[in-house]
Amino acid sequence: MNDRQVIDVLVVGAGPSGAAAAVDLVRRGLDVRIVDRSPQAFDGSRAKGVQPRSLEVLEDLGALPDVLAGGSTYPKLGIHAGPLAVPWKMFPHREATPDVPYPNTWLIPQFRTDRALHARLSELGREIEFGRELTELTQDEDTVVAKVAGPDGTEEIVARYVVGADGGSSTVRKQLGIGFVGTTDESDRMLIVDASVTGLARNRWHMWPGRGGRFIGACPLPHSDMFQWMIRLTPDEEPPAEKDDIVQRIHQHTRNRGIRLHDIHWTSVFRPNIRLAESYGRGRVFLAGDAAHVHTPAGAQGLNTGVQDGYNLGWKLGQVLAGADATLLDTYEAERQPIAAGVLGLSTDKWGGIAKLDPSSMKRGKDEQQLALTYYGGPLAPADGMRTGTLRAGDRAPDAELLRADGTGTRLFDVFRGPHFTAIAYGPGAARDLELLAWPTAGTQLKRLTIGTTAADGLDLLDSKNTLKGAYGLTGDTLLLIRPDGHVGHIATRDFLTTTRSAARAMTP
Numbered sequence: 110m111n112d113r114q115v116i117d118v119l120v121v122g123a124g125p126s127g128a129a130a131a132v133d134l135v136r137r138g139l140d141v142r143i144v145d146r147s148p149q150a151f152d153g154s155r156a157k158g159v160q161p162r163s164l165e166v167l168e169d170l171g172a173l174p175d176v177l178a179g180g181s182t183y184p185k186l187g188i189h190a191g192p193l194a195v196p197w198k199m200f201p202h203r204e205a206t207p208d209v210p211y212p213n214t215w216l217i218p219q220f221r222t223d224r225a226l227h228a229r230l231s232e233l234g235r236e237i238e239f240g241r242e243l244t245e246l247t248q249d250e251d252t253v254v255a256k257v258a259g260p261d262g263t264e265e266i267v268a269r270y271v272v273g274a275d276g277g278s279s280t281v282r283k284q285l286g287i288g289f290v291g292t293t294d295e296s297d298r299m300l301i302v303d304a305s306v307t308g309l310a311r312n313r314w315h316m317w318p319g320r321g322g323r324f325i326g327a328c329p330l331p332h333s334d335m336f337q338w339m340i341r342l343t344p345d346e347e348p349p350a351e352k353d354d355i356v357q358r359i360h361q362h363t364r365n366r367g368i369r370l371h372d373i374h375w376t377s378v379f380r381p382n383i384r385l386a387e388s389y390g391r392g393r394v395f396l397a398g399d400a401a402h403v404h405t406p407a408g409a410q411g412l413n414t415g416v417q418d419g420y421n422l423g424w425k426l427g428q429v430l431a432g433a434d435a436t437l438l439d440t441y442e443a444e445r446q447p448i449a450a451g452v453l454g455l456s457t458d459k460w461g462g463i464a465k466l467d468p469s470s471m472k473r474g475k476d477e478q479q480l481a482l483t484y485y486g487g488p489l490a491p492a493d494g495m496r497t498g499t500l501r502a503g504d505r506a507p508d509a510e511l512l513r514a515d516g517t518g519t520r521l522f523d524v525f526r527g528p529h530f531t532a533i534a535y536g537p538g539a540a541r542d543l544e545l546l547a548w549p550t551a552g553t554q555l556k557r558l559t560i561g562t563t564a565a566d567g568l569d570l571l572d573s574k575n576t577l578k579g580a581y582g583l584t585g586d587t588l589l590l591i592r593p594d595g596h597v598g599h600i601a602t603r604d605f606l607t608t609t610r611s612a613a614r615a616m617t618p
């Protein structure tokens with residue numbers, strides 16, 4: 110094994126979770142390969158809702174411009190009852206605020222989200238190796254050996270760590286022997302069809318309710334002539350496969366023979382898997398995305414939870430590879446598994462409500478947006494820590510509108526963007542101690558920021574409108590340590606230097 114090249118991380122699976130993890134790892138300067146068993150990038154609309162928190166993550170990773178260009182806000186629902194279509198607002202439209210720059214769920218077919226991440230990975234100098242399937246994993250104390258089959262035969266890839274983001278039927282999870290606990294309801298199936306359509310208005314997400322929770326929905330996909338059709342099947346119904354049969358099924362249910370399907374781009378039969386991995390890894394191998402948790406589609410949670418898995422794991426792998434204690438990697442499961450368990454409950458409740466035609470099940474609000482998800486009380490954010498008027502350690506760090514010394518405006522998220530930690534000193538006492546804070550030369554570096562409310566020498570940014578003070582709940586001198594994934598790593602309202610050093614020790618080499 111000594112004569113074989115050892116890479117830092119092998120990522121298995123190039124969907125949103127794997128691609129997000131790979132982008133984060135590569136921008137840290139790590140040697141990464143990403144393989145996917147499919148011959149090419151995914152072509153379906155599948156997970157089409159990107160939540161506000163995920164938009165923030167994608168901005169940090171550098172993929173947001175393509176995602177915004179490829180999508181739109183959601184249209185109103187059009188609930189059809191006979192000849193009438195009742196408009197119904199599923200998503201309350203919110204205006205951007207200084208602390209929440211992307212307040213609305215974004216409608217974009219999954220293939221465009223995938224390609225945005227793939228394009229960003231290419232910009233960073235890495236290409237996805239399609240048509241390469243993992244067949245075997247073995248590991249020892251120092252490395253993982255992955256056997257990968259491709260067009261030219263089988264290759265052994267030796268890596269220090271492996272991230273398995275290879276979907277609900279994950280080979281990585283099966284190789285590790287990790288249980289996937291939950292249920293699959295074979296009697297509850299939905300046919301998903303991406304098709305070019307005429308004869309149907311594109312300003313509505315159409316819904317035709319039916320008896321027993323059987324419905325048909327048609328959601329317009331932005332910047333195209335396509336709709337994503339959702340046809341809930343009866344328990345003994347054979348899913349129609351040919352275009353004419355699909356059209357007949359739609360006409361039969363909607364009683365609208367003016368609807369025409371032209372090119373069918375992708376189809377899939379969905380069964381509501383509700384499952385959670387018993388653990389998020391073993392040894393030097395970790396699970397992310399659908400390999401670790403699968404959800405119903407209700408509430409648009411699966412893709413978003415998976416992207417944030419990769420975002421949480423990436424910086425921790427980078428730190429451990431740079432010399433941090435390997436116990437930092439234990440915090441990945443400790444932080445992300447409870448989040449997935451909560452999301453599973455949310456999406457399952459929404460799915461059950463749809464079957465009962467409960468209007469509240471179609472409403473979307475702050476729970477789905479994932480802005481309030483927190484790691485508070487976890488191993489890196491103890492519950493006995495200091496807090497501000499609005500924030501605890503582990504919470505999402507809000508955005509703010511600030512001024513530079515030359516009077517030009519900037520966003521706090523612009524400062525956060527990149528693979529570093531950020532320390533924010535608010536007030537002169539915190540600023541003095543921030544200057545004295547030692548930081549390791551190895552691993553992720555620290556960006557130091559001093560902020561005040563009135564112009565003074567030495568301030569990096571000015572909070573003239575108190576947007577940071579308000580969002581962060583600041584009432585006096587405060588030193589905040591923000592993790593590379595945009596969560597608050599530590600809050601100090603006193604003993605700035607001592608307590609911040611102690612918190613940083615658990616996250617640095």
